[in-house]
Amino acid sequence: MIPKIEKASTEEIKSFQEEKLKLLLNYLNKHSAFYKRMFNEHDININNINTLEDLTTIPTTSKDDLQQYNDDFICVPRKEIIDYVTTSGTLGEPVTFALTDNDLKRLAYNEAISFACAGVSEDDTIQLMTTIDRRFMAGLAYFLGARELGAGIIRVGNGIPELQWDSILKFKPTYIIVVPSFLLKLIEYAQQNNIDVNASGIKGAICIGESLRNEDFSLNLLAIKIKNTWDIELYSTYASTEMNTAFTECEQQQGGHHHPELIIIEILNDEDKPVQEGETGELTITSLGVEAMPLLRFKTGDVVRAHTDACLCGRNTVRLSPVLGRKKQMIKYKGTTLYPPAMHNVLNHFNNINSYVIEIYQNDIGTDEILLKISTSQPTDTLLQEIKDHFRAKLRVLPKIEFHDKSVIQKLQFPKLSRKPMMVIDKRK
Structure with missing residues (x-):
């Protein structure tokens, strides 16, 4: 399940994104109080923004902007909002994000192609070891993505190794979505209760929230500890509420794949200028296809490196390194x-x-x-x-x-x- 655009040439992907960017700019100029104000204050004529390179003429958007002007980012009438989520607030006050029905469909599509990146198919069953409530986007995205892909899903929630193993042994999932350090707790419980982890039927773990790899994509110490006992494939996935999009590893496990139909990415230095190829910088995103709260040149706070060489999986998209750190941290x-x-x-x-x-x-x-x-x-x-x-x-x-x-x-x-x-x-x- 590789979308056609993800196998296209670099030039075709760029042209495709530039068309999507024009649509987004017109949409924001018409519906977003925040961006209309920004365009006016900085005397920006959106008709002059024709290429991805032209993005640098537009100021970046920060988490502070989202916190201070949260409602000004909403582009649809309240009656069209189907769901509300909030960010975790790791680096400040949580921010509310509204989603329309189409945004939820986009979220499902994003997660379905991300699961497919990690080898999940309609024949698999996924055990979800993270919450789906508390206004948490990720758990909802995983559930919707599994449905879109046609895979089964078991909603166990986070924690409680005994309950997780009860579900694994009873329902025989083939993949799990989990914070990687929790896998060590699952291993410990299994060893104490005579459960053979390698006979559990789990083929792979899609790992969230913590890094699995060093900068060169080799396994870090946490991943090595897991793999020494439990012979499963470990896939990194990186996402955030603000992005409405995930970057997930394929079977080559050489970085999270960019989905160009969903998001434009820039890697910026401290002066908000693009870094040289191969350099690290702050991931800055422009969301495509979002109705309720699209973002333009939003600085994620995450420091990454982009890898542009073609991947053996057949996708011709940029891959992101592990997150090296948070800019503010x-x-x-x-x-x-x-x-x-x-x-x-x-x-x-x-x-x-x-x-x-x-x-x-x-x-x-x-x-x-x-x-x-x-x-x-x-x-x-x-x-x-x-x-x-x-x-x-x-x-x-x-x-x-x-x-x-x-x-x-x-x-x-x-x-x-x-x-x-x-x-x-x-x-x-």
């Missing part, structure tokens, strides 16, 4: 620039770390500090020294480290109304 620590995912990788080296949070704050002189709060069944000086040594070896820096009871970490990871664990708590202003 970049840390300048003792002369070194780093992002939380690098610390996740170091901490995942230790089997006896049960859970943790990374706190970032500023000291009295305004420079960044890092505090790791760790839960372990063995809070010894020996383990503390091993963690310190590993940080020095891998990242050349040593953050402050504290051991805490598991219940303390749980409260920090899951604040009130949280839908997913908060592994990073940024207290900087």
Whole structure:
């Protein structure tokens, strides 16, 4: 199930997107209070925007814009809104997104072709290990995408290894959608209850929320730990509520594929200019085919690298690297620039770390500090020294480290109304 446009030449894809861009600009100029105001304030004549390169003449849109002018982005009458979702609020106040019936159909199409990327077909059954309620777009998208593809879906929700295994053994799903670190908890439960994970019938896991790969697409420590016990295929998928679109790995597992019929992407530097090919930058998106709240040059906050060489799967679309970090979570620590995912990788080296949070704050002189709060069944000086040594070896820096009871970490990871664990708590202003 590869859409024709995704196998087209680079020139054909560009021409196709430029036609879609013109339609979007006219739609926004007619229906979006926010973008009409932007066009007027910056004296932008949309008739002069004819190529993807011309996008650079339009200011970018930020999360702050969405938070401050949320309703001004809505382009349809209230009676046409079928569903409301909210962002997780990881980097600020949650933002509400409205969806029309056509937006839900687009969401289903997006997830169906994303599942197909990972090898899922109508003959498969998917077990959903994330919530479908609490105004969460992802769970709804997975459900709609499975229906669009013709695959079965089992809506178990997040957590509770016992319930997950009960469903796996009873209904025999072939794929699971899961936060990868939870796979370790499933493995642990299986080992304690004499369940053979490799006889479960699970062929693959579509992994959300955490990285599986290093920059060169090799498996990171978390993925290696999983694969050492459970011989299943691990597929990364990257998405956000604002994008209404996912980037999912194919069987080649060399980055998440871009769907050019759904989204225009730019990789921008700190001056909002396109980076040179192969350089990292902030993923900036323009959504195509969205009715209720389309976005134009929206800065996602995620730092990625684009790969433009053709993929052996037959798709000729750009592939995105693993997310290297969130722009706002970049840390300048003792002369070194780093992002939380690098610390996740170091901490995942230790089997006896049960859970943790990374706190970032500023000291009295305004420079960044890092505090790791760790839960372990063995809070010894020996383990503390091993963690310190590993940080020095891998990242050349040593953050402050504290051991805490598991219940303390749980409260920090899951604040009130949280839908997913908060592994990073940024207290900087």
